[in-house]
Amino acid sequence: MVNTYKYLGLWVDNKLNWSCNTPHLYKKGQSRLYFLRRLRSFNICKKLLRMFYQSVVAGVLFYAVVCWGSSTAKKDLSLLEKLIRKAGSVVGMKLDTGDSGREKDTKETAGHYGQCWASSAHGFAYQFQLSNGGGRENRWFVEPQLVDRSWQGEMKDGYWLGQNHPNVYLGERQALNEDFTNSGFDRGHLNPNEHHAVPSHNATFTLTNVVPQNPKLNKNAWRIHESQLTELHVALGWFLEKCPKAYVLVGTIPSADSWIVKNNVKHVNIPDYLWNAYCCVDNNDRPIQSGAARARNTEDNLVEQLSLDELETFLQQFIAHPVGELFYNNCRA
Incomplete structure (x- = not known):
């Protein structure tokens, strides 16, 4: 008799219990940490590392959590939390273990x-x-936080950001659209x-x-x-x-x-x-x-x-x- 099955990317046992899913998630999440460590070795900033974590690591750990989350034993949850803490030490910041934080950062990644x-x-x-x-x-967009860290993180149309801040030079830490005009590139x-x-x-x-x-x-x-x-x-x-x-x-x-x-x-x-x-x-x-x-x-x-x-x-x-x-x-x- 087969004791466990894989269905739609999740593991379930022959009693339709999802608890066996967590060890598989942990193993897959561990393999994804390799990519995170490789990125850190190239001195990538924390914000981009965090985005990569949310899309590539957390995307695995929280997949279909509404199905298996409630049937997960405490010892298995502690495994996942341990993995998230490991990822946090790689990124260099505390990472959210909940789905709401993941949704927020997924939107940031897209924008x-x-x-x-x-x-x-x-x-x-x-x-x-x-x-x-x-x-x-x-349109071509710029990163407001590269102008002023207190500004919002989501990218903005460079023209309109300049119109809203006419006395602020936007190109101190990033290229601007006009840099490429008549440049030959x-x-x-x-x-x-x-x-x-x-x-x-x-x-x-x-x-x-x-x-x-x-x-x-x-x-x-x-x-x-x-x-x-x-x-x-x-x-x-x-x-x-x-x-x-x-x-x-x-x-x-x-x-x-x-x-x-x-x-x-x-x-x-x-x-x-x-x-x-x-x-x-x-x-x-x-x-x-x-x-x-x-x-x-x-x-x-x-x-x-x-x-x-x-x-x-x-x-x-x-x-x-x-x-x-x-x-x-x-x-x-």
């Missing part, structure tokens, strides 16, 4: 993609989503809008999520490369059958002395390279496929396909501390 990467290889981590429609944003997405469903799709149009990108590269080879992950899943039916989840890292290698200059001030760094990496996993988080790429930010218009090991070796040239594995076990089955 805020602030760049807080402090090492010499700037970048983001995100989970790939199939598009659910929605057109391209015509495109506003190149790091975290691509086509890799997200609405409303996360709209949130990628914040200027902390773009870098000065060579127009030829942005409109041709890099655009095609970004589309390949989507095409792999959609056109071949691969996403639904074998790869329901894909984790992506994307970033740049800043240049030593190439900048967009405004009023004789070096304001926005023009990166030498763009890079990304992905790890496809099944519903049980077993790796299926991985890949990586890099491109010089030049007219060469060339994207070089790499393995994860090759990308790690490349990044190590620019980072003082050990890069280590980009994904858990380097996305090996």
Whole structure:
């Protein structure tokens, strides 16, 4: 006789009791902490770490909690609380153990993609989503809290924020839309809008999520490369059958002395390279496929396909501390 069953992502025993679900959640949550620790090793700010925790770790721990929560023993709840405390020590702040806090932070994640990467290889981590429609944003957003910490955290249209605060310069700690005007560079997405469903799709149009990108590269080879992950899943039916989840890292290698200059001030760094990496996993988080790429930010218009090991070796040239594995076990089955 089978003692436990997995139904809609939850574990239940043959007496229709959900208590066996918690150990499985704990094990899965522990594996997700690896990604959180990897992000922290790159000196990412607490706010972005907290967002990653809420979407990738808490999303697992609190999934369908209304079904199993009431039947969970105290010892099992203490396991989950212990895991949340571990995550809190990684993030560097106390994390909410309740669903209300998770909902609040999930909304923040959808409305805020602030760049807080402090090492010499700037970048983001995100989970790939199939598009659910929605057109391209015509507006570019800025992060109010990068102007004044007392201002609200949700991104705002840069034009209207400037109208509301005419005597405040918004670009002290972030790029502004006018920085790119007549610069000769495109506003190149790091975290691509086509890799997200609405409303996360709209949130990628914040200027902390773009870098000065060579127009030829942005409109041709890099655009095609970004589309390949989507095409792999959609056109071949691969996403639904074998790869329901894909984790992506994307970033740049800043240049030593190439900048967009405004009023004789070096304001926005023009990166030498763009890079990304992905790890496809099944519903049980077993790796299926991985890949990586890099491109010089030049007219060469060339994207070089790499393995994860090759990308790690490349990044190590620019980072003082050990890069280590980009994904858990380097996305090996």
